[in-house]
Each structure stands twice: as structure tokens, then as C-alpha cells.
Amino acid sequence: MIYLVDDDAAVRDALSMLLATYGKEVMTFPDAAHLLAHVDRAKPGVLILDLRLPAVSGLQLLTQLSAKGVSWPAIMITGHGDVEACRRAFRAGVTDFLTKPVDEHVLMEAITACEAALAEHLARAETTALLDQLTGREAEVMELVSKGLGSKEIAAALTVSVRTVDSHRAAIAAKLGTPAVAEQTRLWLAAHR
Amino acid sequence: MTMKREYRLLTTLFAGLALALLALVGAVNYRSGVEDLSRSLSDAGTRLAEKLAQHEAHLTALAAVVRMAGPSDSVHGLAQAIGSFYPRIVEIATIRIEGDTATKVRYDRPVQTQSDWPDITSLPALATPGSTAIRSRPDDPRYDIYKLVSPGTYLFMTIDAGRLIADDVVPENDGYRISLGENRLIDHPVEAGALLHATRSLAVNSTSQPLRLEMSRGFRVSELLPPIVVLPLLLALAGAVRFLGEYRRAIRARRQEELRAALLEQETKLAHAGRVNALGEMASGIAHELAQPVAALLSQSQAAKRAMGLDRADILEQALDANVREAKRAGDILGRMRAYIAGGPAQIEAVPLERALTEALRLAEPDLTRRGIGLETVVSSGERLLRIDVIGFQQVIHNILRNAADALAAQGDPRISIRAEAAGKQAVITIADNGPGIPASALPHIFEPFFTTKPDGMGLGLPLSARLVETMEGSIEAENAGGARFTIRLPLEDTK
Numbered sequence: 001m002i003y004l005v006d007d008d009a010a011v012r013d014a015l016s017m018l019l020a021t022y023g024k025e026v027m028t029f030p031d032a033a034h035l036l037a038h039v040d041r042a043k044p045g046v047l048i049l050d051l052r053l054p055a056v057s058g059l060q061l062l063t064q065l066s067a068k069g070v071s072w073p074a075i076m077i078t079g080h081g082d083v084e085a086c087r088r089a090f091r092a093g094v095t096d097f098l099t100k101p102v103d104e105h106v107l108m109e110a111i112t113a114c115e116a117a118l119a120e121h122l123a124r125a126e127t128t129a130l131l132d133q134l135t136g137r138e139a140e141v142m143e144l145v146s147k148g149l150g151s152k153e154i155a156a157a158l159t160v161s162v163r164t165v166d167s168h169r170a171a172i173a174a175k176l177g178t179p180a181v182a183e184q185t186r187l188w189l190a191a192h193r
Numbered sequence: 194m195t196m197k198r199e200y201r202l203l204t205t206l207f208a209g210l211a212l213a214l215l216a217l218v219g220a221v222n223y224r225s226g227v228e229d230l231s232r233s234l235s236d237a238g239t240r241l242a243e244k245l246a247q248h249e250a251h252l253t254a255l256a257a258v259v260r261m262a263g264p265s266d267s268v269h270g271l272a273q274a275i276g277s278f279y280p281r282i283v284e285i286a287t288i289r290i291e292g293d294t295a296t297k298v299r300y301d302r303p304v305q306t307q308s309d310w311p312d313i314t315s316l317p318a319l320a321t322p323g324s325t326a327i328r329s330r331p332d333d334p335r336y337d338i339y340k341l342v343s344p345g346t347y348l349f350m351t352i353d354a355g356r357l358i359a360d361d362v363v364p365e366n367d368g369y370r371i372s373l374g375e376n377r378l379i380d381h382p383v384e385a386g387a388l389l390h391a392t393r394s395l396a397v398n399s400t401s402q403p404l405r406l407e408m409s410r411g412f413r414v415s416e417l418l419p420p421i422v423v424l425p426l427l428l429a430l431a432g433a434v435r436f437l438g439e440y441r442r443a444i445r446a447r448r449q450e451e452l453r454a455a456l457l458e459q460e461t462k463l464a465h466a467g468r469v470n471a472l473g474e475m476a477s478g479i480a481h482e483l484a485q486p487v488a489a490l491l492s493q494s495q496a497a498k499r500a501m502g503l504d505r506a507d508i509l510e511q512a513l514d515a516n517v518r519e520a521k522r523a524g525d526i527l528g529r530m531r532a533y534i535a536g537g538p539a540q541i542e543a544v545p546l547e548r549a550l551t552e553a554l555r556l557a558e559p560d561l562t563r564r565g566i567g568l569e570t571v572v573s574s575g576e577r578l579l580r581i582d583v584i585g586f587q588q589v590i591h592n593i594l595r596n597a598a599d600a601l602a603a604q605g606d607p608r609i610s611i612r613a614e615a616a617g618k619q620a621v622i623t624i625a626d627n628g629p630g631i632p633a634s635a636l637p638h639i640f641e642p643f644f645t646t647k648p649d650g651m652g653l654g655l656p657l658s659a660r661l662v663e664t665m666e667g668s669i670e671a672e673n674a675g676g677a678r679f680t681i682r683l684p685l686e687d688t689k
Contacts, residue, residue: 007599007602008485008488008489009560009563009564010485010486010489010515010518010519010522011485011488011489011492013489013493013515014488014489014490014491014492014493014496014512014515014519015492017492017493017496017508017511017512017515018492018493018495018496018499020496020508021496021499021500021503021505021508022499030564030602031602031603033603054599054602054603054647055602055603077488079480079481079484079485079488100484100485100487100488101484101487101488101490101491101492102488102491102492103491103495104491104492104495104499107492
């Protein structure tokens, strides 16, 4: 999914036409207000924003989206990109900064990169959600598991019984959906990198 | 200064000067009147003193005759002569005192003798023969002179003060008064109805009859300010004040003219400097405005190329249509730039009002529809002929509609209403939107080049529109009325 915001109707039409030939699903908006009103968190996507928009600029829009909990990868495009605008855009966390007219291949590369970032972002968000289910004690146990400690060593480190550690580990396996220590460790490290 | 203030100033000036002038004329007339009064008084005093001296002379003569001859025919003759010559001497008599009784003998008429004269106690006490005393009575114009001829013998003479002043001595209308001590013998008041009064008095030069003469004069308005003097003066003054006003106006008009010329020169210089400075800005603006259609062209063309590979003729056609539109748009932008820079001459032709508007709207309608903006158009007298440069007119309408559409971007139920009607020799076209209106701080500047409130605006749309309308001998103005409202006035062809 691609969310495209540009106040120029012709540019919106042209870009969505081009993206359609790549089989992309595109939603277009003339300004920030329309995007904020229609953005669907259940449908994550790549943001393509014009830097200069009426009322609210592309950069301000990014901030407002963050406040709503939407922090998807974004490509900023502009009619005339000066260095300062570019710097500010990257500081605000955009993935790419392109100037109009935007070449097809450059655009598609940027979108591909964004889609990968989005996938990673979503995966991490998913992992984080799984790990968030752990209780404080379970998280402590999981941390030690990820460091390669066995149940006995963990029990000693936490000064609890081995049985208690084992029951925590059973709960962790149930919540993370896998009894495999390697998979559990991968998830933990992915979230705590 | 406004004409009203100017008028008030001149009126005040005139009133002030007129009052001062009137006061001056009045004061001069009053002063000369008072001087004349003093002169008349002095003359009258001298004439009166002469008359009083005559009384003394008669008394002296009579006393001599009485002393020498005693009461006799000689006294009678003299007294009768005096009485008939001088009507103001109303009685001449002798009073003799013999013991406790007095006898009064009157001589000015057939001799009358009154024995046991009753007023013996009221006789003035005179010790030295030849000395005199004078008596008056309240509310009586007459006074009496007593002269002691010899011990026990008095001469008595009564004068009617009412006959002392002849008509020709005191000027007509003046008042006069003769008094003796406390008593007023004669009181001839000044006529009523005067604005100012002046009174002068003198003691008449006579030792035997110490009369006081007083004269008064009243001054009427017509005397103080005689119209024959005042009117020409006022007219001359009014003329002078008016001339002064005209002179000041002329001076001011010339100064304003100079100021205007100086301002115009400065403006021309500034405009030139502004143009030079603006070149860089303009280049940046052109780049930005062209970026949009070029961006669209590139993406569409690339989409078209891919559509061919995908064998999607529908997308190909759509892309090519869009390319044509965007290429035209880029051309329009360049055309507007050229028109702005060159300011080419208008190609004026006569077009029916309704057709001109319909053609201009046709260009903008697809964009408005796409943006979901409702357009309402009411044209009356649509058959009247508008004198316009068709291309220029279309650009003006297009620019205003584009601004309105941009302003309506965040508006619920966005609408644009266009009204066109004939008003005399002009067509009045109003374009109103229901958007947020033009910010009050921006309103005075929207027709200035490079002034813009849009993040990607160039600030040339409205200045160009204003210039185009002016080349068509029309006018354009903007105001806020609900949303923004633009009013364009353009000349209509005479209906014949």
C-alpha cells in the first residue's frame, strides 16, 4: 500500500498511474488533513509526501502521524530541493528525499527500500508485541536465556528454585509461541538490538 | 485638508476679521461722537454763561436804580423793559423789610404791591450790600436770585431755566440737564433706543448762579456702524478672505502636484529596482511552477511506456491524454511568464458576455469537478458585447478560479459562485467562494507581484490578472464577503 500526498492533482494522477503499472495499490490525498482523516493503521504502507503542502508541510505531517502512532517509512518529494530542506527531512526520519521530476527507477528503488523497511518495522512491532506479554520476572529469565544460560544457572543467578525457572520458561514458550530456545533468542535479540 | 475644513476656516477667519472691523468702525464713530458732544457742551456752556452774566448785569443796573431812586417809576420802567426783552426773566421785584413785616413790590408788569409778604423767614441772610444768593425749588424749572441792595432792601429776580437753552444750541436728539445743587431744573432726556450712551457735564462759569450743565448723546447702531461705510468694507473683506482661500488652495494644489510627481518618480525607480531584484526570484518561481507539470509528464510517459509492455491500451491512452494536458499547462505557464514580462498589447474584440464566460469556465471546470467544488453561474444580459482580449480574459478567470479552488481545499461543501451582469456601460463579474477568505494582512498586497500566501505560489497570478484587466480598460478588486470575492469590471460595447 502507498499513501501519496501532493496538492497538485496532475502530479498525483501521474504518479498513481505509474505506480499502478507496477501493481501498487495507491491512495492519494491533496493535503495533510485528508491523509490524517483517512489513514488506516490496519493498512500499513509507504508514505510519499510532497514537502510543500497547503497549511501543513510534509515534515509537519510526519510529526503528526508519529503522534498518532503511525511511523511508517516515508519518501519526501519536492519541486526544488535545497540542501537545508533535505537535511531537515532526513533528521525528521524520512527514508528518501527526491526532487521533481522523479525518475521512475529512482522512485521504484526508493519504494522498494521503504517496503523492506516497513516489513522490518512491522516484524519488529510484532515481536515487541509478543515480548510485551512477558511479566517482569519472565523477561529477566528470557534475558538470561538469550545469553545462553541453562535453567540451573538461571536459578542460581536469580536465587530461585530450578522448578520456578522451568515454570517461567514454560510460560515464555507459550507466550512467544515456540519452545525452541534459538527462536526465542532470535525474537528477543530482534527486539533488543 | 478637506473642502469642509477649508470652508470652516475661511468662514471663521472672515467672521473674526469682520467683527474686528465692525468694532473698529464703531469705536471710531463713538469717539468722534463723544468729541462732538464735548464740543457742543463747551459751546452751550459758554452761551449759558453769557446769559447768566446778563442776569447779573441787569441785577446790578436795577440795584443801582433802586438804591438811588427808591421804588419808583424809574425802577418800573427798567424792569418792564428787561421783562419784555428777556422772557426767561419771569419776575423782578423788590422786598423791603420794615421791622417784622416785609413788602414785596413787583415791577416787571403793572406794579403790584404785596404788604405783609409772608415768606420773610425764608429770605437768605445777606450781610454785605451787593452780595447775592440763589434759591431753587424742587420740581420747578425756575430759580430765584436775591441781591441785597441796602440793609433791609432786596432785589428779587426769578429766571425760568427752561428758556435758558435755545433750540439751536443743543444738537437735535441730544439730551441735556441743568441742575442747581441737588435740584434738577431742566431734564431733557436723550431719545430711547440707543445702543451706547455718552454723558459730559460742566460747571457754568458764573459766581452768582452756579449751575451745572450736562449733555448726553445716544448712539444708535446705524450711527456707530453706518451701512454706507460698513457694507463696502465687509464686501472688500469678504473678497480678500476669498482671495486668500483661493491663493492657499492654489499653493496647496501645486505642492501636491509636485509631491505626486516626486512620488511617481520614486515609484518608477522602485518598480525598476524591484524588477531587477525580482529576476532571481522569478527564475526560482518559474522553476517551481514548471516542476509540477514536468513531474507529471515524466511519470505519465514512463507509465505509458510500461503500459505498452503490459499491453494496456487503456492506461496508454490515459497517460497520453494527461501528457497533452500537462504539456499545455507547462506551455500556459511559459505563456503567462512571457505575457507578464513582455506585457504584450491586448487584442480587443467584442464578445457576448455569456459566451466569453462560458469559454473561460470550460478550461477550469474539469479541475473544479475533480476537486469536488460546486460551481454556480448566473449571467444576466448575456447577449451584451464585452470588449475584451479573449485569451487575457480567460487567464484572469482561470487565475481567480484556481486561487478559489486552492482556498477551498480544506473546506466542507466547497462552492464557487459566479455572477455576471451589465451595469451601465460596464459588465460586472463577481467570483465568490465560501472558503476562509483572504487574510486581512494579505488583502492590500495580493495584486503585488511575487506576493503569495501559497507555499508553492509564485505570486504572479493576481498581478498578471490585474494587468490584463487594466489593458482591457477594466478594473479588478478583492474583498472578503463570506469567503473571498473578486469583482471584475470590463467595458461593454454600446448598444445601438
